[in-house]
Amino acid sequence: MDSLCNSIQYVKGVGPKRAEKLKKLGINTYYDALYYFPRGYEDKSEKIKIVQGQDGKRQTFELWVAGKAAMSRPNRKLTILKMQVRDETATAQIVWFNQAYMKDKFKIGQKIIVTGKIKRVYNRIEIHNPVIESDNKFKNISKITPIYPLTKGIKNNDIIRIVDNVITDTVDTIQDTLPNSLMIQNDLIDLKTALKDIHFPQNMDSYAKARRRLVFEEFFMFQLGLMSIRKKINNNEGIKFNKSPKIYDLIDTFPFKLTNAQDKVLSEILSDMNSNKTMNRLIQGDVGSGKTIIAILAMYHAVCSGYQAVMMAPTEILAKQHYESVNNILKPFGIRCDLLVGSMTQKNKEVVKEKIKNSQVNILIGTHALIQDSVIFDKLGIVITDEQHRFGVRQRVSLANKGYNPDVMVMTATPIPRTLALILYGDLDISVIDELPPGRKPVKTYPVGNNMSNRVYNFVKEQIKEGRQAYIVCPLIEESEALDTLKSAQVMYDELIDSYFSDIEVALIHGKMKNTDKEYVMEKFKNGDIDVLISTTVIEVGINVPNANIMVIENAERFGLAQLHQLRGRVGRGSEQAYCILINRGNNKISVKRMHIMKETNDGFIISQKDLELRGPGDILGIRQHGLPSFKIANVFTDIDILKEAQTAAKKIISNKELLSSQENNLLNNKIQKLFNDINEIDKSF
Structure with a gap:
């Protein structure tokens, strides 16, 4: 297997110059070439x-x-x-x-x-x-020719030659990672045959067998790794919090009633927290379903038992917003909250860190700054990460390691079909808030074409004059020659301030701006000093401005459905009717179909399912967790039957310690360690 680590430049016909071009395709080694699967085939038989x-x-x-x-x-x-x-x-x-x-x-x-x-x-x-x-x-x-994704200077025949030579050079060194008994039980062909036939199948039957073997292995390895994390967590004795009526006293002060879905999820969380098992729970909830209030209740429950709580958000804007919410609700109850974000001065950071270390802070809200080694808690009881897809298992584990087996809760407003959630968050229990608070008006969504821009911006102007605010989202920051049909945020800003919005307060915000500048613009928008905010997707997550009731998305065809749904969730948070206008500048059938889906439903779970159907494999819904191996060939939607078989096989192995540590599984254990080497919670018996 060592030869698979050789640089691709040593393959016949490659050399240093071509190796540089292959790097753009992610092909650095012999192994990379073997696992650079075709995107399709041309049957020349x-x-x-x-x-x-x-x-x-x-x-x-x-x-x-x-x-x-x-x-x-x-x-x-x-x-x-x-x-x-x-x-x-x-x-x-x-x-x-x-x-x-x-x-x-x-x-x-x-x-x-x-x-x-x-x-x-x-x-x-x-x-x-x-x-x-x-x-x-x-x-x-064979007569069936593979078709590969390409880059400038690399032709399809180049990839064919390279893969052909790699197979010739390495075929005798490829060792099977799956135990023979597992392959027999699941009717799988050996790895050598699978790798040869996925690139150069003799017929479509040999292709199907090769693909099935490789898909099974991806799912199996993924599930086995996550199950080993979960096994280690479950073997650890967690914190048993005190059953206290104080949490219900807090709920009684709210000017609203929890929904049935919130009640159910809160019961599941309290059941975990009041037991001696370590809670590891994913809270899924659509935009506006009330996840934050559940997080506040969980943190308050931990503090009432004498522990500290921490909540990590992906952006400073969202972290500050959470800090304000938590502080407003819990300060009257004597709970001390604080904030730790990257833009703070070093002096202020040190003051906050000292207070955390000495238990002068009960609840800490922050960004990635919380993961630093210098952040030390006195008695950490619960760790909460918001918008989990922006982080990964490694960050979540790093934060949890600051306490002794603290409870862990992760939240996402990107709804995921349950099957997919089990894959992405296989080490977590799953709770779903599938109900919106009463009285919230659904956002009215209108897909429009190129020729409607004039009407759209006149409508926005009318709403602004009535006292409302608007977001306009573009997919790029600056104009791009390669994508000159796309509206960039900068160009859109320049155009609109010279035309429709010449007498209106307009601002621009994007990810390349300094944090302090973004904060300044967002604060002015929240305070109503800015009428129209032109932005990239930096405003996708967590921004809460109830007076903003219009979302215009330029080049909506460039966004995934889940992302469009997230953006739409920025409006409709006040009492006024909210509108989302999708300007579709693409003419293909898929983009039209996607716009129709957005018009027909506000249900994030339905939208995510449709997104999965339309987009297929790859970076699943844009929410692949950092630190976990990605799928090169498996498709979680179309390969669901293979997924179930792989899950069953993984459970069988993980539950049998003798089978797990057997000589037959040495290669399997090594590969799991290698795939998950970024996460230190993997069971070392693996």
Whole structure:
């Protein structure tokens, strides 16, 4: 297996220069090349004759070179190369545009496999810029050709050659990580065969078997790693908090009644906190469902038992907002709260750290600054992370390690289908707040096209004159030549202050600004001194301005559904009717379908399910946890049956200590350690 760690530059036909280009694709080693899976396949097994060719349809022909390639240059910027080819039925011309290097590639009489679209020009048949392979050029390649994601300077045939050479060089060194008994029980082929057949399948049946094996392994390793974290946590004795009526006294002071969903989730949390097991619970709740009040109640319960509480947010804006909420509610009860964020002066940070260390602070709210080694708690009882998808397992564990087995609660306003939640948060119990407080008006959502911009901004102006505020969100900060159809935040700001909003207070905010500048702009917007906030997605999470009732999203087709839903959640927090206007500048069917989904439902769980269906694998809903291995081939939506099999197999192994530590599982244990090496909570018996 050591040879798989060799640099990709040592593969035949690569070298240092090409290795630099391959790095852009994430291919640094032999191993990376083996696991750089095709994005699709072209089945060339069905070859047709020239006379059978259909105009405009991609087809494969087995041909012979019938004449030497001839080049012409109609103008300075264009070269045309033509080469005559034939089969038993007819002759045709292969035509290359600006590919002069192809001139001496082929010899008369040479047999070639040509894949491309034919075009009939008068009485001639032409095949423009086709893919051409010499017959039996690569020994590992079948009639089904893999198609890979590419980068500038790397062609599909380059990747094919490289992977072909890597397989030849390493095939005898590949060791199977899965135990033989597991493969037999789950009807899986061996790893060597799977890796060869995923790149160069002989037929679609061999491809299906290869893919099933690799998908199973990804899910299995992932689940086994998370289960080992959970096993270690469950083996630790946690804090048993005092059952106290004080929490209900606090609830009685609220000017509102908890929803049934909030009551249910609070009961689950208190049950965990009042037992001696360490709580590890995910709280899922749609935008505005009332997660923060549940977090405040949990922290208050811990403080009433003599412990400290900490809450970590992904941005300073959100951390300060939480601090204000917690302080306003709990200060009358004698609870001492404080704030720790990166923009504070070193002197102020040291003062807060000293107070935490000496138990002069009951509840601390902050950002990543909380994870620093210099932050020491006297008696930490509960750790809460908000918008968990912005952090990862490693950050959560780092914060929890500041106490002795404190309870852990993580919250997300990005609703995730339950099956997916079990994968992403397999080390956590899951609670769902699936009910909004009564009286909240659903946000009215209107997808519009390019031609509606004038009406949209006139409508925004009318709302501003009535005393409301608006967000306008763009996908970029500055204009980009590569994406010049997109509205950048800077360009949008410049355009609007010179036209529709010339007499209105407008501000710009984006992620590249200094924190202090962002804070200043947001504070002015919250106070009503700014009418329109033009922004990138920096305002996606947690901003609460009840008077803002309009969200305009430029180039809405560039955002995922879950992200659009998060942005829409920034409005509708006051008593006025709120509007979300999605300006769709894309014409494809998928973008139109996505806009329709947003119009039809405000239910985040339905939206996340649809997002998963439309987007498939990859960075799942944009919420992959940092520190966990990502899926290269598995799709949590379409491969659900394989996922269930992998979960069952992982549970069987994790529950059997003898099986876990057996010689047969040595390679498996090593791979789990390697995959999860960023998380120090993995059970070392693994």
